[in-house]
Amino acid sequence: MIAEFELALDEQHEVGMRLVSFGQNVTLRVEGIGYYNPSLIRFFGTTETGAPVELIQHVTQISFLLMAVKKADPANPPKRIGFKAPEEDEKEDV
Secondary structure: OHHHHHHOOOOOEEEEEEEOOOOOOEEEEEEEEEEEOOOEEEEEEEEOOOOEEEEEEEHHHOOOEEEEEEOOOOOOOOOOOOOOOHHHHHHHHO
């Protein structure tokens, strides 16, 4: 879903997320996504002020809003974080 969202972004925008479960709104410029088996998702990035942040959340609690944010560095290409699961790559090789 994230890769599909990125397809609609122009060269001036990257993926951001808005988290609303902390009693306040937090906008996160997403720089990476990871996981910790078996069921934790990790989002890495920075806030609008440039502070580094990492969100770790259980897969049963995850809910976020994808949004377009202006690139952090206009001189560089936009960061794309969309990914494929390893089994998807294997299916394409068949």
